[in-house]
Amino acid sequence: MEAAMGLMRRIPPKHTDTALSALLSLMPNHSSDLLSQVDQPLQVLCDVDSGKEFILCEYNRDADSYRSPWSNKYHPPLEDGSLPSAELRKLEIEASDIFAIYRDQYYEGGISSVYMWEDDNEGFVACFLIKKDGSKTGQGRRGYLEEGAWDAIHVIEVGPEEEENTNYRLTSTVMLTLTTSNESSGTFSLSGSIRRQMNMKLSVADGHLCNMGRMIEEMESKLRNSLDQVYFGKTREMVCTLRPPAEVAQMRIPES
Amino acid sequence: MAEEEEESELSGKQKVEIAKWFLLNSPPGEIQYVAKDVKSILNNDDLFNEAATEAFPVYNLTHLISLQLPNRTGDVLVTSFGELEGNAFLDPRTAQVAVVDHVKQVCTDVRPAADEELxxxxxxxxxxxxxxxxxxxxxxxxxxxxxxxxxxxxxxxxxxxxxxxxxxxxxxxxxxxxxxxxxxxxxxxxxxxxxxxxxxxxxxxxxxxxxxxxxxxxxxxxxxxxxxxxxxxxxxxxxxxxxxxxxxxxxxxxxxxxxxxxxxxDSTFKDLRRKLPVTRTLFPWHNTLQFSLTRDISKELGIGK
Incomplete structure (x- = not known):
């Protein structure tokens, strides 16, 4: 398992899919460990009832079917697929609607899905997913990207209420690929995957949705920021170490 | 279940192909680390050696790795332009031919180039x-x-x-x-x-x-x-x-x-996700009621999506 995770740290993130299926076939005995520890790019299905698209993941899967958050039905149909309790389903519907607005404000497009289920210790787990195709043939408003994919997975474990407070444990992963391509500068492609955790004890007075929403918003901004500043920055630094841009620096940065 | 697993068991050849795929997709300078992990996952030295023998030369040639000549007269580049028979590479500057061990990524021997090689x-x-x-x-x-x-x-x-x-x-x-x-x-x-x-x-x-x-x-x-x-x-x-x-x-x-x-x-990354919402303020999670209200109203008026 350690070696498998070592490989996933090195293989180009845009090949995650292929790498994961290769590992699954080499290590059939570790398939559940692999599926839970390696995040894979999100897939989408269309809900036949509402005509809306929803995102597939391990958390809305039962056997070979996936539950849509819009109609609460499994695709393809499944007789006795597990469903959240009526109370949790209500929260799931509300969260799906609000999260869709949140997603639209930050992503200007994309698809989002929210899934919730009861866990063993009187709390529940919620999974918020966002998938955005930012390429110029997809939903890239500005049309710069030949290829542009952003997949975000947020899983929040919500603990039982204790004296008006609840523990929230958020695990988030962002996977992205962005490629620009043109005649004069060739293809330029960055791809990446990072995962972070955040724990918070919050008052339930504001409601679970408000607490979870704020945590996700803060986390997404942090992840986006560290990808932009730290991770992309480090690869840029590497290029400059390989070939220091002496003339370029003088030409391009007029400041002081 | 046991039967199913037997059926899905890969052949040695398939395992070698997968191992080669991992080796060839190693980032610059990391093939030795990838090889170590692949070797431990395969848990079969013969299969690993077969994959390594095929994948390393391709990786070394595409990444144009440079290796120190054993007599310390410089470096030789592993490139198809200097490739001769038998894992040998010409170094035109010193008119020498280096014999390369692809898997270890070292030069094992060096000889003066023959006239017809120059x-x-x-x-x-x-x-x-x-x-x-x-x-x-x-x-x-x-x-x-x-x-x-x-x-x-x-x-x-x-x-x-x-x-x-x-x-x-x-x-x-x-x-x-x-x-x-x-x-x-x-x-x-x-x-x-x-x-x-x-x-x-x-x-x-x-x-x-x-x-x-x-x-x-x-x-x-x-x-x-x-x-x-x-x-x-x-x-x-x-x-x-x-x-x-x-x-x-x-x-x-x-x-x-x-x-x-x-x-x-400001442009390319923004097409994936903006830094701030279109409203330029954080999302009003404390006041999401307004969204449900607008939704109810638009539903009543029949202008909803």
Whole structure:
């Protein structure tokens, strides 16, 4: 398992899919460990009832079917697929609607899905997913990207209420690929995957949705920021170490 | 269940193919680490050795790795332009042939090149002048750069009026696993000297890769191809002309990579996710009731989606 995770740290993130299926076939005995520890790019299905698209993941899967958050039905149909309790389903519907607005404000497009289920210790787990195709043939408003994919997975474990407070444990992963391509500068492609955790004890007075929403918003901004500043920055630094841009620096940065 | 697992058990050949895929997709300078993990997952030395024997030479050639000559007279580049039979690579500058162990990524032996492996004196003059100019440029531009100039077709041409080819290979790599960062710059230039119309045509390929993997995995993969031409002149003049063309294109390319980085925050990255919402304020989670109200109203008025 350690070696498998070592490989996933090195293989180009845009090949995650292929790498994961290769590992699954080499290590059939570790398939559940692999599926839970390696995040894979999100897939989408269309809900036949509402005509809306929803995102597939391990958390809305039962056997070979996936539950849509819009109609609460499994695709393809499944007789006795597990469903959240009526109370949790209500929260799931509300969260799906609000999260869709949140997603639209930050992503200007994309698809989002929210899934919730009861866990063993009187709390529940919620999974918020966002998938955005930012390429110029997809939903890239500005049309710069030949290829542009952003997949975000947020899983929040919500603990039982204790004296008006609840523990929230958020695990988030962002996977992205962005490629620009043109005649004069060739293809330029960055791809990446990072995962972070955040724990918070919050008052339930504001409601679970408000607490979870704020945590996700803060986390997404942090992840986006560290990808932009730290991770992309480090690869840029590497290029400059390989070939220091002496003339370029003088030409391009007029400041002081 | 047991039966199913037996059925899905891969053949040795399939395992070797998968192992090769992992090895070939290793980032710059990381194939040895990948090999260690692949070996432990395969848990079968024969299969691993088969995969390694096939994958390492391909990886070494595409990444243009440079290896120190055992007699410490310099470095030899592993490139198809200098490849001879039996894992041997020519180093034109020192007129030596190095025998390479691809899997260990070391030179095991070195011998002087045979006469028939070297170009004619006429061609060697062009090659040698260009090598001197390129060496000057690479020392200036790449702190850890290694370069070499090879003869392609027409290496035995004895005098003016005929066509021949030279190739410039530049490779710069930086491995700093302790800082979770590796990278490489490779460029190859095919140079055709046309005897009949007295022109020299250049075709360049540049490829830059970088990998940063502290608590994450982010990779840059950038490529570019370009063409240019100059006049067929005396060896020294050709060398100066060609190396200034190469310098110019590589400088431009570096500038375009910089430009791509600079446009990330405000244009390219924004098409994936904005830094702030379209409203330019944080999302009003405390006041989401307003959204349900608007929704109810639009539903009542029949203007909802």
């Amino acid at each position: 170009p004619s004196p006429y061609i060697e003059e062009f090659r040698c002048s260009l090598d001197a100019e390129i060496l000057k440029y690479v020392e200036e531009a790449y702190p850890k750069g290694v370069c070499s100039v090879y003869c392609g077709n027409g290496k035995d041409v004895e005098g003016p009026g005929c066509d021949f080819e030279l190739a410039v290979v530049i490779s710069a790599a930086r491995h700093s696993p302790q800082n979770f960062c590796n990278g490489s710059w490779c460029s190859t230039w095919n140079i055709e000297f046309k005897g009949d119309n007295q022109t020299v045509e250049l075709k360049g390929k540049m490829q830059v890769g970088a990998h940063y993997f502290e608590e994450g995995n982010v990779q840059l993969d950038a490529k570019h191809e370009c063409k240019d031409a100059t006049l067929f002149q005396a060896p020294e003049d050709c060398a100066v002309g060609i190396s200034s063309i190469i310098r110019h294109h590589e400088t431009e390319y570096l500038a375009s990579i910089e430009a791509s980085y600079l446009s990330l925050p």
